[in-house]
Amino acid sequence: MSASGVRARVRAEMTEEIKAVARRHLATDGANLSLRAVARDLGMASSAVYRYFASRDELLTALIIDAYNSVGETAERAATGDSALDRFLSLTHAVRDWALADPHQWALIYGSPVPGYEAPQDTIGPATRVVLLIAAVVRDAYQNGEIEDREPITGRYAEELAAVGERFTPGAPPRLVGAAMSAFIHLSGAVSAELFGQLKNSVDEDRRGFFEFQMRGAAHLIGLR
Amino acid sequence: MSASGVRARVRAEMTEEIKAVARRHLATDGANLSLRAVARDLGMASSAVYRYFASRDELLTALIIDAYNSVGETAERAATGDSALDRFLSLTHAVRDWALADPHQWALIYGSPVPGYEAPQDTIGPATRVVLLIAAVVRDAYQNGEIEDREPITGRYAEELAAVGERFTPGAPPRLVGAAMSAFIHLSGAVSAELFGQLKNSVDEDRRGFFEFQMRGAAHLIGLR
DNA sequence: CCACAACGAGAGCACTGCTCTTGCTTTTCG
DNA sequence: CGAAAAGCAAGAGCAGTGCTCTCGTTGTGG
Numbered sequence: 001m002s003a004s005g006v007r008a009r010v011r012a013e014m015t016e017e018i019k020a021v022a023r024r025h026l027a028t029d030g031a032n033l034s035l036r037a038v039a040r041d042l043g044m045a046s047s048a049v050y051r052y053f054a055s056r057d058e059l060l061t062a063l064i065i066d067a068y069n070s071v072g073e074t075a076e077r078a079a080t081g082d083s084a085l086d087r088f089l090s091l092t093h094a095v096r097d098w099a100l101a102d103p104h105q106w107a108l109i110y111g112s113p114v115p116g117y118e119a120p121q122d123t124i125g126p127a128t129r130v131v132l133l134i135a136a137v138v139r140d141a142y143q144n145g146e147i148e149d150r151e152p153i154t155g156r157y158a159e160e161l162a163a164v165g166e167r168f169t170p171g172a173p174p175r176l177v178g179a180a181m182s183a184f185i186h187l188s189g190a191v192s193a194e195l196f197g198q199l200k201n202s203v204d205e206d207r208r209g210f211f212e213f214q215m216r217g218a219a220h221l222i223g224l225r
Numbered sequence: 226m227s228a229s230g231v232r233a234r235v236r237a238e239m240t241e242e243i244k245a246v247a248r249r250h251l252a253t254d255g256a257n258l259s260l261r262a263v264a265r266d267l268g269m270a271s272s273a274v275y276r277y278f279a280s281r282d283e284l285l286t287a288l289i290i291d292a293y294n295s296v297g298e299t300a301e302r303a304a305t306g307d308s309a310l311d312r313f314l315s316l317t318h319a320v321r322d323w324a325l326a327d328p329h330q331w332a333l334i335y336g337s338p339v340p341g342y343e344a345p346q347d348t349i350g351p352a353t354r355v356v357l358l359i360a361a362v363v364r365d366a367y368q369n370g371e372i373e374d375r376e377p378i379t380g381r382y383a384e385e386l387a388a389v390g391e392r393f394t395p396g397a398p399p400r401l402v403g404a405a406m407s408a409f410i411h412l413s414g415a416v417s418a419e420l421f422g423q424l425k426n427s428v429d430e431d432r433r434g435f436f437e438f439q440m441r442g443a444a445h446l447i448g449l450r
Numbered sequence: 451c452c453a454c455a456a457c458g459a460g461a462g463c464a465c466t467g468c469t470c471t472t473g474c475t476t477t478t479c480g
Numbered sequence: 481c482g483a484a485a486a487g488c489a490a491g492a493g494c495a496g497t498g499c500t501c502t503c504g505t506t507g508t509g510g
Contacts, residue, residue, distance in 0.1 A: 030337075031337070032257070107337035107338075108337075110417075110421070110423075111336050111337025111421075112255075112256070112332035112333075112336025112337050112417075112421060113332075113421055113422065119422060124425065124426065127423070153438060155431060155434045155438075156430055156431035156434055157428055157430070157431035157432070157434040157435040157438065160427070160428050160429065160430055160431060160435075161427075161428070161435075164427050164428075178435070178438060179442075181427065181428075181435075182411075182415075182438070182439045182442055185411070185414045185415050185418045185423070185439065186407075186410070186411045186414055187414075188414055188417075188418060188423070189410045189411055189412075189413055189414015189415065189417065189418075190407075190410050190414065192335075192337075192413075192414065192417065193410045193413060193414075196335070196336075196337060196338055197338065197344060198335075198352070198410070198413070200349065201349065202385070202386075202389050202406065203382055203385050203386070203389075203406075204385065205381055205382070205385055206380060206381035206382035206385060207382070209380045209381055209382040210382040210385075210386075210403070210406075213378060213380075213382065213403060213407070214407045214410065217404075217407055217446045220446065221442045221445065221446065
């Protein structure tokens, strides 16, 4: 009957419920969560789950997309402050806090890919939200004269960065696009290093301070002041 | 009979053989390699493998230690050059090349930890080889006057870094210890980003050039010139 | 030489992802 | 309105997994 469709709505709710339970399992079991266990938690047969997700990988893909969007929105909400530097630091701290609150979700999106899993096209859009946000902050700062002059970059990758900048952040010179990407990479590297235990026995007390030290370094490379 | 022990030698050989086959499986299946499949490849019952490794995790741990040592030795061999900057760039490129040659091995040590797997103590030593190498390069450069003066860092993490430096790289000020760690984190982040697909559709042609751009930035933050 | 420890193989348990078949319910359409 | 079609849940089943236990065999140190 209705254009919306009762069944369609029930299906959407069920899909969300499965994802919610799966996310709960993710927090304890990591990426090797069991589809059967999720089904058990929902009181349904494991085969029934396959009506909603064609495979375990597809379920993971859905969780990945949600996680990308979640961290992206968190970062966007946090990107406030008087200066571009403040906005940059604030958003990077928000990303770190998000990751600390749910390490497995971070590992799912920025950790090693699940073996035999190839990220489908649906994920690349949400995956770029954080880096695009950084690029936007940098471009705005550039247009407001908040960025120090530097000598432009050269090389083939400079052309690639110019093309990328043209597409996603028009108005920013290639050096800034590169610096923004580099800052994002440093950000993800810093969070991963902390979460995956690389800092153990080195920085155990003031990890937040050390993280900020690194992000200030990244900001300095961009030329933010 | 012999003090060395025939059986002990055979056991050591068998252990190496299992690791070799497991490494081969790692290259195709990633971290979820099957112990049974490894046993099949060796023509032995899966239960027999348990005479050599108490669990799959223990096998993975052995592979992890070997991988850490492998990338560490590769970096050490490559840390040559007239200037400290050359040595730094050379060793970071060596790490990247090592990772590109065997992405799964990189993922095993620097990717998300295998769920439910806690890194045993045996791994922390080998795990620090690369960062210690960077720290050594930086300290030598410092003592040779190859590093620009900067204002020292402050905060609680500065004390932690001072303690770490005292233990592992005596003679280097905390700021340099922090910068070295930061550079290592940027290094691992850059390699992971490239390997885990974060650069897709952005930098596809000259990834080596982009990597070097980033490492030059990291070197700049250290103060290398 | 012989008791003992190390070893390999096989069966078995509980679990996994996934498929297929069997019924039931809801929707759709002639 | 009623029949055909489509969506759905459940169960059995397959091939695979990590791991344990038992049972012969074989090499080794006292």
